[in-house]
Amino acid sequence: GAGVSQSPRYKVAKRGQDVALRCDPISGHVSLFWYQQALGQGPEFLTYFQNEAQLDKSGLPSDRFFAERPEGSVSTLKIQRTQQEDSAVYLCASSLVDDYEQYFGPGTRLTVT
Amino acid sequence: DQQVKQNSPSLSVQEGRISILNCDYTNSMFDYFLWYKKYPAEGPTFLISISSIKDKNEDGRFTVFLNKSAKHLSLHIVPSQPGDSAVYFCAVGNTGKLIFGQGTTLQVKP
Numbered sequence: 001g002a003g004v005s006q007s008p009r010y011k012v013a014k015r016g017q018d019v020a021l022r023c024d025p026i027s028g029h030v031s032l033f034w035y036q037q038a039l040g041q042g043p044e045f046l047t048y049f050q051n052e053a054q055l056d057k058s059g060l061p062s063d064r065f066f067a068e069r070p071e072g073s074v075s076t077l078k079i080q081r082t083q084q085e086d087s088a089v090y091l092c093a094s095s096l097v098d099d100y101e102q103y104f105g106p107g108t109r110l111t112v113t
Numbered sequence: 114d115q116q117v118k119q120n121s122p123s124l125s126v127q128e129g130r131i132s133i134l135n136c137d138y139t140n141s142m143f144d145y146f147l148w149y150k151k152y153p154a155e156g157p158t159f160l161i162s163i164s165s166i167k168d169k170n171e172d173g174r175f176t177v178f179l180n181k182s183a184k185h186l187s188l189h190i191v192p193s194q195p196g197d198s199a200v201y202f203c204a205v206g207n208t209g210k211l212i213f214g215q216g217t218t219l220q221v222k223p
Binding site: 040041055100 | 117119145147149154155156157158159162202204206208209210211212213214215216
């Protein structure tokens with residue numbers, strides 16, 4: 001079956017632009033996670049949905065970051081007024097409810113110039 | 114302050130020998146631990162996990178050991194194969210989310 005897909009795979013944005021990153025989870029997976037991975041580091045948690053409910057957004061670094069999952073399936077991570085420090089790989093993962101075994105997408109590499 | 118640490122950024126091993134990757138964590142309340150493997154330009158892939166009620170879990174060539182008193186986790190790969198060359202992340206499960214270490218790059222030489 002299809003895994004987690006993310007689009008675009010690569011995004012270059014000028015500083016100050018808004019970007020939107022999309023995640024299509026595995027069909028039937030209730031939980032959806034966003035992580036940010038800086039170069040040479042492990043993924044860091046951003047936010048977590050169970051169906052359409054955003055249960056934890058404690059990892060979002062600022063109010064410029066916003067995530068939604070309106071119908072409990074596809075999710076979008078939006079970053080407003082991008083800054084150079086936002087350059088990273090953004091990973092999406094999904095899982096069955098209450099399962100730590102998360103399935104990751106390939107990530108979106110965001111470069112802010 | 115990092116809650117999960119992988120102190121070795123890289124490890125090189127000869128094909129057929131054992132690879133041992135290590136991970137330390139700070140919070141004794143953590144109760145679920147995982148290892149992920151990552152190839153370039155791909156997302157992490159789940160490898161093996163262990164809960165705090167066990168001290169060992171085995172899956173083929175991969176074994177994870179948990180030492181709760183030392184707050185230490187290790188992954189053993191025996192025998193190592195060139196296809197195992199990748200970045201390995203340990204992670205702990207905490208209130209739904211995963212907390213990752215910085216990763217260890219394993220190179221298995223033919």
